[in-house]
Amino acid sequence: MVDLNGTVIAQFLNFFILVAILAKFAYKPICGVMEERKNRIANDLETAEQARTDAEAMKAEYTAQIANARQEAQAIIEKAVKEAEATTKAQVLEVREQIANEKEKARQEIERERDRAMNSLRNEVISLSVAMAGKVVAKDMDSATNTKLIEEAIAKLDGKTIGL
Template sequence: MLTSGLVLGAASGFNGGDILFQLFMFIILLALLKKFAWGPLMGIMKEREEHIANEINAAENSRAEAKQLLEEQRNLLKEARNEASTLIESAKKQGDIQREEIITAARAESERMKEAAKLEIEQQKEKAVTAIREQVASLSVLIASKVIEKELSAEDQEKLINEYIHEAGEER
């Protein structure tokens, strides 16, 4: 029976040496996988993780920079609008000042021309009155000389006429 027990043990398939050999080979396989497969795989995964983290940081930095640039552009645009508004207001004020200066100059020129015209009219009037007086005097002398016919001298007649014209001028 003893032989049959060994045979049964061998036939049942339980062999401790094979199990130990397979367990040893499995441990060696795990060590080789860890060294040649798992280590590099984890290294690649670590590199990928670092690469993705760097890309995320770069994207966040780019977003922050873009936000800052956008804010700067908005501020510059606001300043440009304010400056343009200031320039427009300044131009309007300058235009109003120039308009007033032109109007004032035109009024002054108009007054000057009006005064010059009045002065010229007055001078022409004086010339006309003088010319009329001279003509009246000449006519009066001529008429008086014909009427009086040498009773008065020419000087006395002219003196008399000038006095008459002078009196007529004062009465006006």
């Protein structure tokens, strides 16, 4: 079966000595390095998870800030539109008021001119009436002369009123 001689025993002995030396000098440092690597990887994973959580929080914050900025911009635009509409309405009212004032002034001016024309016409009629009365008194009136004087006065009056 198995032949045990001195070389096999020496090889077993060398093997166990080598394992003991490796266990003392290599296995513990390798296990320490492996443990350190395991801890570092776990720490890196934890740091990565924290960074991901922070990034998600920052993303949510930026999204909220963007939404807030859009709302503020919309509010500013609406305010500007309302102010523009108010300014436009005020300007339209002012222009309408100016037009009404100008219209009133023109109406008053027309009325004054009409009054002047009427006064002038009255003065003319009075002077014509005085002249006719003077002629009537000066002449001996019969019905043909009276009719002729009335027709002449009407013709003069019609000629002057057409100019109004």
